[in-house]
Amino acid sequence: MRRVYLDHNASTPVHPDVLAAMMPFFSEQYGNPSSIHSFGREARDAVEAAREEIARFLGVSAQETVFTSGGTEADNLAVKGVAWARGTGHIITSRVEHHAVLRTCQALERAGFAVTYLGVDQHGMVDPDEVRQAIRPDTILVTIMFANSEVGTIMPIDAIGRVTRERGIPLHVDGVQALGKIPFSLRGLGIDLLSCSSHKIYGPKGIGALYVRKGTKMVSIQHGGDHERRRRAGTENVPAIVGFGKAIATRARDMAEEAPRVTALRDRLWDGVRARVEDVRLNGHPTQRLPGTVNMSFRGIEAESLILALDLKGIGASAGSACTSGSLEPSYVVTAMGVPTEWALGALRCSLGRSTTAEEIDRVLEVLPAVVERIRSLSPAAA
């Protein structure tokens, strides 16, 4: 059975060029970048070349880029790093952030910080005016994601950045889902910190980065050696960093051409489902949405059974974020958008990527309606 992978927001396959770039750094160029000898210098050069690649893509300087173990650590470093540099104060975030931000904010609340969790509209958007109204004299940080992983909605980050810039408050943006999928440059955007991840853009897992604008007051949260200009201790994950750099270079080359193609496939999927299945609705913004993300709710179905049934047909999709798919509550993101529980429980996320084809979408359109009908027929709501 040929399988169809529609879970690119959870993770992606490593691009062949990325894998090829990484390989020598496992066995041949194994030096520690902190070592002075030639083995170390070779590793250092590779790390710095990758850093340059990422900085160029973001439109920032290499010194402003800190490698981390992934998006979650980048979020932790940004939010805790800025908070602990002040020691006390108020943080503004939204109810639809990734758990890496939400639970970090909750931990800071327990440590005495105040946090405001802004709501979102029916499409999952944060209103920049609500950010402005939530600002207090002791506000030390605003943290809002660039694009939502579950529904794909792209936030009005430039408008939010104008508000924070005007008030002189640092803005952290979780850019994990937006990076390499939609074009943006940090030059001109009011972003002070941006979290990035490699494995969402065909790079390896276990590596990410945090952009920290020069002059941003923060402390490190992981202590040890002088790595990463003392902002993140620990020997650099050289092969992964090289892979991340190559993944970014690949996105810089392919993104513009790929986005319209993936967007068209995304719309082919939604239009096809809508035409074939009754009682289905789209979650997320109709247009201001990531190219590959379709989140749809099927009434009268619990998404877990739908995912299992699709999996048995070789189709990999998800309910909400991969991190919470073990939980049985409806998605907090979809719920925050005001979607009624009976619909929220049936929210299915399909996330497309560079390898997704029209044939694959058509296969899903062939399988999905029957699967939905079968599961609905098992329910007490069936006639």
Added chain:
Amino acid sequence: MYSETLIDHFRVPRNVGMMRHPDAVGESEDGNCGDLARFYLRVEGGKVTEARFQTYGCGPSIAASSLVTELVQGRTVDELDGVTPDAVEDALGGLPPDRRHAATLAVAAIRAATAHYRRRRAEEVRRV
């Protein structure tokens, strides 16, 4: 993640659908996740001769319901009191910790059905 038995019951659920004029109906809803199971029983000579189910929920809840309809077949109503969540879980080949509710839900719905049966019997006896 799931056993072959569980997948089999999910893929080809046994005894699905409503029953006309059942001798007992019972349903149960999981307050946390919203899963809902309903059983219909046909009882002849004190024994279950037919059981059917309708369930809204995750794969394991659907599979547990299907399995329970087989488990209760041919047993007396009193014997159904011996069907426990652990027994259902074992028969399903195990459940992940966050899916244990599947067995609890199916057993609670069966309990509701046997309670309904006994209520109806008591009413019939009073009428006689």
